[in-house]
Amino acid sequence: MSKSGIFTSSIAKKYWMALTGLFLITFLIGHLLGNLQLITKTGEEGRRAFNEYAYFMGHNIFIKILAYATYISILAHAFLGLYLAVKNKQARPKNYAYNKPSANSGAASRYMAILGTIILVFICTHMANFWYKQKVAETVPLHYVEVKKVQQGQDPMTGQPVTQEYTEIQALTTMGVYFPIGYINPQTNEKEIQIKPEGTKFKDPQSGLVAAEGYRDLHTVVMNFFGQSEQGQPTNQYALIAVILYVVSMFVLMFHLWHGFASSFQSLGLNHRKYNGLISFVGKAFAIVVPLLFAIIPVIIYLRK
Secondary structure (H helix, E strand, C coil): CCCCHHHHCHHHHHHHHHHHHHHHHHHHHHHHHHHCHHHHCCHHHHHHHHHHHHHHHHHCHHHHHHHHHHHHHHHHHHHHHHHHHHHHHHHCCCCCCCCCHHHCCCHHHHCHHHHHHHHHHHHHHHHHHHHHHHHHCCCCCECEEEEEEEEEEECCCCCCEEEEEEEEEEEEECCCCEEEEEEECCCCCCEEECCCEECCEEECCCCCCEEEEECECHHHHHHHHCCCCECCECCCCCHHHHHHHHHHHHHHHHHHHHHHHHHHHHHCCCCCCCCHHHHHHHHHHHHHHHHHHHHHHHHHHHHCC
16 A cells, blocks of 8 residues: 555545544543543532643643644544545445345444534534633633631720631632632622732732632533532523433444444454454443443533532
8 A cells, every 4th residue: 555545545544533533432531530520529629629630631731732632533533434424325326126234234333424423513512612611712710719717806996806707719729729819898798809810810919920820610610501500600591401412412422432442443453253252342331331421420410409
């Protein structure tokens, strides 16, 4: 095969299709482990853990390189899948007199292109709801907490000790500590922000130097999107529809992986009678367990509301 054929022949396209597919399978595992924190950890601990994870995924140089590789793989996998589907259709422009596809292949393999297209639409909408807001629009609020404080003082008129309660507003920072940026006025109950952020950075009002950098609160955005009220933010009025569409998309992913996992090994020539049974078992187990765990996450979030 010539060098150009490595990229242009139908067989080569199947190789690239398989490689990008297997790469995306590894991405699913990492993404799932991170997202499971949404339901395995609760309260401020869970909120902090998920936002720190999201920050790490967006700022670690190695992860950023993998992220761009993932975007390219998604596009390449989708393009190659549609291309091969069209070519296969063109190779059989007329149906045979006796045509019974179910006798020769499973439903998942026959509808790979359709299933893949649905998954691509899901990925685009999923990224628009979360990734775009976090990375591009930067509309995701910062991670704040309200902490009850007790201030000891002295009455200037009587000299008697005075104890006053107030609420301090703190921002979670990348240094691993909470940085005080303001308080809630006990008379008006309004937030008084003394150190306002510029993006995610807090500057000292005196020196103008960056005193701390905060995390974006993606955890609250996800919770609100799937119907759970958090941090006083309004919930998504279409949360139930969002949960249903997410679960349906995961079932579509399940069918896509049911055929795609083992098919990738076969396309790469990594099949052998001795190991085919194991590959098939692992592939089917993966196709069921991973999408199912993804689907459970928004359901639990919605039910916890």
